[in-house]
Amino acid sequence: MEKQFPITKWVDENGNITGEDYKEMVTEELARTFYQHMIRIRTFDKKGISLQRQGRIGTYAPYEGQEASQVGSALALETEDWLFPSYRDHGAAMTFGHSLKNILLFWNGRNEGCIPPEGKNIFPPGIPIATQLPHAVGAAFAEKRKGTKNTAIVYFGDGATSEGDFHEGLNLASVFEAPVVFFNQNNRYAISVPMEKQMKTKTIAQKALAYDIPGVRIDGNDVFAVYFETLKAMDRARAGEGPTLIEAVTWRYGAHTTADDPTKYRDQMESERKRNETDPVLRVERLLKNNGWFDEAWAERMQKQAAEEVDAAVAEMESFPPADPADIFDHVFAEPTWQLQQQKQEYFQAKKGVPVWNQQQQ
Numbered sequence: 001m002e003k004q005f006p007i008t009k010w011v012d013e014n015g016n017i018t019g020e021d022y023k024e025m026v027t028e029e030l031a032r033t034f035y036q037h038m039i040r041i042r043t044f045d046k047k048g049i050s051l052q053r054q055g056r057i058g059t060y061a062p063y064e065g066q067e068a069s070q071v072g073s074a075l076a077l078e079t080e081d082w083l084f085p086s087y088r089d090h091g092a093a094m095t096f097g098h099s100l101k102n103i104l105l106f107w108n109g110r111n112e113g114c115i116p117p118e119g120k121n122i123f124p125p126g127i128p129i130a131t132q133l134p135h136a137v138g139a140a141f142a143e144k145r146k147g148t149k150n151t152a153i154v155y156f157g158d159g160a161t162s163e164g165d166f167h168e169g170l171n172l173a174s175v176f177e178a179p180v181v182f183f184n185q186n187n188r189y190a191i192s193v194p195m196e197k198q199m200k201t202k203t204i205a206q207k208a209l210a211y212d213i214p215g216v217r218i219d220g221n222d223v224f225a226v227y228f229e230t231l232k233a234m235d236r237a238r239a240g241e242g243p244t245l246i247e248a249v250t251w252r253y254g255a256h257t258t259a260d261d262p263t264k265y266r267d268q269m270e271s272e273r274k275r276n277e278t279d280p281v282l283r284v285e286r287l288l289k290n291n292g293w294f295d296e297a298w299a300e301r302m303q304k305q306a307a308e309e310v311d312a313a314v315a316e317m318e319s320f321p322p323a324d325p326a327d328i329f330d331h332v333f334a335e336p337t338w339q340l341q342q343q344k345q346e347y348f349q350a351k352k353g354v355p356v357w358n359q360q361q362q
Contacts, residue, residue, distance in 0.1 A: 005205040005217040007249060010224035013278050015286025026224055028293040034223045035284045036302050037075065038067040041091035042281060043306040044100060047314065048107065052258045056318065057107045061088045065221075065253040065271075068280030069185045071095050072226030073153060073248075076234055082121040082143075082152035084136040088185075088252075089125070089155040098122050100313035109323035111331070121150075130160035133169030133182065140173070140180035140237070151179040151237040153230070159190025161207060162198055170245065174211040179237035181230060182245045185220060187252045192265035208245040220248030221280040251278070325351075 010022045017026050045064050052060040063070065066088070074095035077083065083096050090103045097120050106113020106125065116122035121139075126132030136154035143150040160166050161184065173180050184204050188195050201207065208215030216233065218225045226248055233244035253271045255262045262268060276282075288294035329336065329344040336344075 001202045001206045005203045005215060005247075007217050007219050008225050008229060009219040009222050010228065011222050011283060011287055013221075013283060015283055015288075015290045017287075022224070025228065026287070028288075028291065030224075030227075031284055031288055031291075031293060032298075033075070034068075034071060034227070035281070035288065035299075037071040037095050038223065038281045038284065039303055040306040040309070041071065041094055042067055043303070044094060044103075044310050044313075045091065047310045048104075049254070049258060051104075051314065052107075056314075057104065058109055059257050059259045060107050061257045062254045063088050063091050063252060065274070065280070066185055066187060066250045067091060068223035068226055068283070069183075069220040069248040069250050070155075072223040073155075073181075073183050073230045073246075076227055076230035077153060078150070078234075079119070080121065080148070080150045081234075082123070082136065082139045082150065084123045084132040084139070084152060084154040085125050086129075086132060086155050086157065086160070087125045087127050088157070092155060093122055093125075096120065096122060100310065101316040104313055104317040105320060108317060108320075110320060111323075111327055112320075126156075130156055130163035130165035130169070132156070133160070133165050134172065136180050136182075137169050137173045137176075137178050137243075140178040140243075141176050144177075144179055144240075149238045151181065151234050153181045153183050153234075155183050155185065157190060158184065158186045158188065158195050158204060159193070159198065160184075161204055162190070167210075170208070170211045170213070170243070173243040174213050177240065177242035179240075180243045181233045181237060182243060183230070184245065184247045186247050186249050189252075189256070189266065191256045191260065192262075194266070203247060205245060205247040213243050213245060215245045215247070217247045217249065220250030221278050221283060223280060223284060250280075 009018050012018055017023050045062050048060045049062055051057045070089060070091035074092040077096055085093050097117060099117055102113050102115060114124035133154050136152045140152040186204055190198055203217055205215035205217040216229055218229050233246060236244060251274050253275060329340050332340060
């Protein structure tokens with residue numbers, strides 16, 4: 001199956017274009033655009049980890065190492081398309097136009113964090129694994145029924161392919177030829193479980209065969225391959241040819257979340273090796289330098305601008321009052337059920353130090 005689903009690569013680890021057919025399309029302007037976006041979201045990611053370690057936001061899911069997959073795919077979207085992220089895809093959401101402040105508010109427990117800017121179709125991050133896939137299919141099918149050319153892209157990890165929602169989503173999209181792109185970032189670990197312990201299949205792309213839709217396997221650290229292959233899938237969807245499953249083979253350097261210790265289940269020396277050899281940002285930098293397109297002063301200005309933008313978003317986020325725990329209970333139904341009222345009472349009594357068993361006796 002690995003031969004049937006080879007990995008597509010446009011630019012190799014040393015920044016060299018891999019084929020004559022790609023040379024006209026790998027331009028200086030596109031390379032600079034990709035580099036700028038990847039620096040921007042990497043700056044945000046590093047700040048997110050720092051904020052969590054300082055106790056200024058809650059648990060945070062880092063994506064460093066997966067920047068090419070998120071930037072390349074999100075830049076392939078058109079303005080009125082839909083983006084359905086998992087909890088690790090705030091880099092893609094930022095690239096598509098989400099507010100940095102709101103993303104930070106989400107990680108700080110405020111409901112405002114789920115609200116995208118006006119005119120942007122960005123779904124709240126899917127926390128339960130794979131639940132966003134059927135949602136994306138529904139949105140895409142609705143666009144088809146309305147007669148638009150809008151598409152949806154939905155992000156998920158390798159672990160999500162072991163969930164029922166993955167199979168239900170692909171099946172439904174296949175049957176109704178929904179204009180949706182299933183974008184899998186295969187970073188080889190579902191929290192602590194390596195891919196070979198999750199599934200017998202050698203690739204995720206081959207799972208498309210069961211639903212008679214195209215399956216594509218790409219180097220997820222090559223932003224050019226990601227961008228152009230996602231564009232192809234989007235063009236198919238807009239033309240009424242249905243969904244595509246893309247497997248972007250990549251790697252996350254750090255923990256699953258800031259509540260996790262990756263040294264317990266994998267050799268972190270592998271991450272350091274990949275950081276030096278296959279890093280997506282370094283690959284574009286090498287491409288720029290190989291072609292005489294790299295400007296040191298420009299790169300420094302861009303990094304400074306990214307840091308200032310992120311710092312400004314942090315200041316905005318921290319100007320909000322702390323999240324109200326009552327929101328968890330008050331915004332589920334128009335009229336709270338008795339179970340929610342009881343849970344709310346127990347929670348706030350527990351915060352006062354009253355044990356639940358004592359509350360029940362009272």
